[in-house]
Amino acid sequence: MTGNQNKIRDNIIKLTNSRTSSIPDLPISYYTKENDCCNLADFFKKLSIYALRHFGELGHVVELLVYWEPPPIDMPEPEYS
Numbered sequence: 001m002t003g004n005q006n007k008i009r010d011n012i013i014k015l016t017n018s019r020t021s022s023i024p025d026l027p028i029s030y031y032t033k034e035n036d037c038c039n040l041a042d043f044f045k046k047l048s049i050y051a052l053r054h055f056g057e058l059g060h061v062v063e064l065l066v067y068w069e070p071p072p073i074d075m076p077e078p079e080y081s
Helices: 003-018 040-064
Strands: none
16 A cells, blocks of 8 residues: 555544444444455444344344344134134
8 A cells, every 4th residue: 555545544544433323332334445445344243243232133134144034933823712
């Protein structure tokens, strides 16, 4: 990376770290095409942990990128009197 690219990357990181997302446990995701600076891996890791903690098994959607199918619920037959 050139010196200018390093300055751009450092400024983006400073801006991102100075802001907070609407969910305090998660960082703000960023990406710049000019110098391939991003935090996508860190963002997805933290998003996965957050989703598992707050949504249980459904949180695996973030980690596996596959929708989790809950097991079917056996419904009892209604009793009519």
